[in-house]
Amino acid sequence: xxxxxxxxxxxxxxxxxxxxxxxxxxxxxxxxxxxxxxxxxxxxxxxxxxxxxxxxxxxxxxxxxxxxxxxxxxxxxxxxxxxxxxxxxxxxxxxxxxxxxxxxxxxxxxxxxxxxxxxxxxxxxxxxxxxx
Amino acid sequence: xxxxxxxxxxxxxxxxxxxxxxxxxxxxxxxxxxxxxxxxxxxxxxxxxxxxxxxxxxxxxxxxxxxxxxxxxxxxxxxxxxxxxxxxxxxxxxxxxxxxxxxxxxxxxxxxxxxxxxxxxxxxxxxxxxxxxxxxxxxxxxxxxxxxxxxxxxxxxxxxxxxxxxxxxxxxxxxxxxxxxxxxxxxxxxxxxxxxxxxxxxxxxxxxxxxxxxxxxxxxxxxxxxxxxxxxxxxxxxxxxxxxxxxxxxxxxxxx
Amino acid sequence: xxxxxxxxxxxxxxxxxxxxxxxxxxxxxxxxxxxxxxxxxxxxxxxxxxxxxxxxxxxxxxxxxxxxxxxxxxxxxxxxxxxxxxxxxxxxxxxxxxxxxxxxxxxxxxxxxxxxxxxxxxxxxxxxxxxxxxxxxxxxxxxxxxxxxxxxxxxxxxxxxxxxxxxxxxxxxxxxxxxxxxxxxxxxxxxxxxxxxxxxxxxxxxxxxxxxxxxxxxxxxxxxxxxxxxxxxxxxxxxxxxxxxxxxxxxxxxxxxxxxxxxxxxxxxxxxxxxxxxxxxxxxxxxxxxxxxxxxxxxx
Numbered sequence: 001x002x003x004x005x006x007x008x009x010x011x012x013x014x015x016x017x018x019x020x021x022x023x024x025x026x027x028x029x030x031x032x033x034x035x036x037x038x039x040x041x042x043x044x045x046x047x048x049x050x051x052x053x054x055x056x057x058x059x060x061x062x063x064x065x066x067x068x069x070x071x072x073x074x075x076x077x078x079x080x081x082x083x084x085x086x087x088x089x090x091x092x093x094x095x096x097x098x099x100x101x102x103x104x105x106x107x108x109x110x111x112x113x114x115x116x117x118x119x120x121x122x123x124x125x126x127x128x129x130x131x132x
Numbered sequence: 133x134x135x136x137x138x139x140x141x142x143x144x145x146x147x148x149x150x151x152x153x154x155x156x157x158x159x160x161x162x163x164x165x166x167x168x169x170x171x172x173x174x175x176x177x178x179x180x181x182x183x184x185x186x187x188x189x190x191x192x193x194x195x196x197x198x199x200x201x202x203x204x205x206x207x208x209x210x211x212x213x214x215x216x217x218x219x220x221x222x223x224x225x226x227x228x229x230x231x232x233x234x235x236x237x238x239x240x241x242x243x244x245x246x247x248x249x250x251x252x253x254x255x256x257x258x259x260x261x262x263x264x265x266x267x268x269x270x271x272x273x274x275x276x277x278x279x280x281x282x283x284x285x286x287x288x289x290x291x292x293x294x295x296x297x298x299x300x301x302x303x304x305x306x307x308x309x310x311x312x313x314x315x316x317x318x319x320x321x322x323x324x325x326x327x328x329x330x331x332x333x334x335x336x337x338x339x340x341x342x343x344x345x346x347x348x349x350x351x352x353x354x355x356x357x358x359x360x361x362x363x364x365x366x367x368x369x370x371x372x373x374x375x376x377x378x379x380x381x382x383x384x385x386x387x388x
Numbered sequence: 389x390x391x392x393x394x395x396x397x398x399x400x401x402x403x404x405x406x407x408x409x410x411x412x413x414x415x416x417x418x419x420x421x422x423x424x425x426x427x428x429x430x431x432x433x434x435x436x437x438x439x440x441x442x443x444x445x446x447x448x449x450x451x452x453x454x455x456x457x458x459x460x461x462x463x464x465x466x467x468x469x470x471x472x473x474x475x476x477x478x479x480x481x482x483x484x485x486x487x488x489x490x491x492x493x494x495x496x497x498x499x500x501x502x503x504x505x506x507x508x509x510x511x512x513x514x515x516x517x518x519x520x521x522x523x524x525x526x527x528x529x530x531x532x533x534x535x536x537x538x539x540x541x542x543x544x545x546x547x548x549x550x551x552x553x554x555x556x557x558x559x560x561x562x563x564x565x566x567x568x569x570x571x572x573x574x575x576x577x578x579x580x581x582x583x584x585x586x587x588x589x590x591x592x593x594x595x596x597x598x599x600x601x602x603x604x605x606x607x608x609x610x611x612x613x614x615x616x617x618x619x620x621x622x623x624x625x626x627x628x629x630x631x632x633x634x635x636x637x638x639x640x641x642x643x644x645x646x647x648x649x650x651x652x653x654x655x656x657x658x659x660x661x662x663x664x665x666x667x668x669x670x671x672x673x674x675x676x677x678x679x680x681x682x683x684x685x686x687x688x
Contacts, residue, residue: 005589007585007588007589007675007676008585008588008675008677009673009675010612010672010673010674010675010676010678011612011673012608012609012612012613013589013609014609015609039571040571040572043567043571044564044567044568044571047560047563047564047567047589047590048567048589048590049423049567049570049590049591049592050567050570050571051421051422051423051592052592052609055609115670115672118670118672119668119669119670119671119672122670122671122672133493133496133497136493137493233481233482233483233484233485234482234484235482235483235484235522237480237481237482237483238480238481238482238483239480240444240476240478240480241476241480241481241482243442243443243444244442244444244469244472244474244476245469245494245497246466246467246469246470246497246498247466247497248462248463248465248466249462250462384462385446387404387439387444387445387446388439388444388445
């Protein structure tokens with residue numbers, strides 16, 4: 001299971017990791033009970049700060065996506081949340097695919113499409129996303 | 133390990149001069165039989181020489197001194213060779229950065245180690261003074277040891293007293309170079325400045341026939357009158373300590 | 389000064405003879421266990437700060453402590469250095485010693501020397517024991533300097549531009565060794581650099597120094613979550629409006645586009661912009677590199 005982080009995107013690395021784990025759960029690449037790499041080995045592999053990986057794992061546990069079993073490691077949680085999210089996302093996928101195809105047909109580049117989505121999400125959800 | 137570094141930085145400046153001095157002594161002693169013969173054939177008119185001024189007096193002094201073996205050793209070795217070479221070596225050993233490695237780099241590395249600047253200074257001063265002492269005592273004792281092979285005797289006590297006098301004054305020049313080394317990081321400036329000062333002092337002393345540092349260094353009062361020049365030694369020692377203290381203060385306030 | 393912080397400075401000033409003011413009131417705090425990125429342009433005061441912390445230079449005024457010990461006093465400075473590993477920018481080492489000799493020499497100063505780490509790094513860095521330091525390549529020197537710093541069993545590592553002059557592969561190797569070390573040993577890392585791409589990968593806290601003062605500091609993820617770039621496009625020429633909300637770092641008007649960099653408060657500014665009639669309002673994150681460029685290349 002390869003995670004990749006890119007600091008120059010401007011998003012904190014721990015968020016990038018969280019997104020990747022969640023995406024893996026949504027697409028079924030990681031299923032309930034699967035074990036995630038340990039914090040130290042993952043930090044060494046990605047060459048990122050171990051505290052960053054630790055934070056990502058803590059937040060994922062807080063959100064119920066993973067379980068941290070003392071002494072054993074991190075495992076994908078066997079909660080319905082994961083599965084429900086996966087279903088929702090699977091149903092949403094064709095909508096997004098369709099929208100992207102239409103926009104491409106209109107001559108928009110992938111970069112422009114991405115920015116439109118980001119701006120839309122930033123504009124609408126900023127207030128909701130304020131946490132801590 | 134602090135002292136070990138000081139040793140590593142200066143060992144060639146110690147070993148090579150030591151070899152040079154030991155050979156120099158040996159050469160000197162081998163010459164003695166020829167000089168003794170030469171002196172016996174010279175017929176000196178003391179009146180004529182005293183009338184021809186300083187140079188004349190110096191010639192008389194030389195010739196009369198060298199009539200005895202003890203005099204020869206004192207004049208050639210302690211008054212001439214050792215005074216010059218000893219001062220030069222002392223200044224050489226005291227020059228060069230206290231903190232950098234032998235190549236000149238590594239100052240920041242030294243300063244990042246858990247030893248205070250005073251520790252480095254103390255180690256370098258101790259090692260340097262010990263080396264200076266060895267450079268003076270070893271060849272001087274060699275004289276006492278080797279003399280019997282040319283059929284002469286030289287007292288160990290004489291060798292030691294003269295060595296002490298030479299060491300204390302040479303030590304002062306060492307301290308001068310050492311103090312200058314805390315101001316200049318390269319090896320040349322302390323060497324040339326301290327060496328230059330030593331040369332100027334010795335010229336002034338001989339021109340005006342002063343009872344100065346170089347006379348104390350050669351222990352002439354002991355040779356002529358069996359009197360150890362305590363005051364001269366004390367002044368030299370005090371000056372040494374003052375300059376070493378100055379070095380410590382100077383290096384403490386420096387930014388690197 | 390508390391024990392929570394590995395390094396603390398308070399209004400540190402350093403004035404060199406000749407009029408150069410290297411530090412003009414530097415205040416920073418480095419929490420224990422963090423990887424702290426100390427960023428700044430060349431000449432901003434990074435190396436001077438490090439020299440003051442290690443007792444190589446004396447501050448003109450202000451306080452600096454490491455592990456709660458005063459950096460300016462001879463005795464406590466020695467105690468600090470016993471627990472600190474340092475790699476200088478030039479990778480200053482004794483040129484004429486061999487790798488083996490300088491390792492043994494350094495080890496003799498540290499009762500807490502870790503022979504196991506020494507062997508591990510000798511192997512993984514592939515350092516030739518019998519080669520003289522002056523015959524090592526730049527990358528090898530950096531690895532040797534790093535080995536000497538890491539094997540001390542130090543609680544704090546101070547690294548001045550550790551990846552300068554290294555190719556990308558070597559840089560990655562160095563960063564990897566650092567991260568692996570930090571993951572296994574309880575160490576604080578204080579890392580100065582003008583190359584951000586390495587720092588934003590591994591630092592969890594950063595401070596940006598400019599002209600001898602800290603201009604930005606905080607947890608890296610907080611900074612990345614709070615800085616935003618707003619790109620406002622207008623149908624006609626962009627209006628000459630100055631956004632007065634708190635946190636505006638910079639704004640720039642060019643033709644139809646008004647760009648605003650702000651720290652926090654992106655929403656109110658966006659609302660203002662829409663009220664002004666902006667045709668499009670894009671809010672984008674700001675990577676560390678741009679935060680750096682915006683805060684040191686002239687304020688508004």
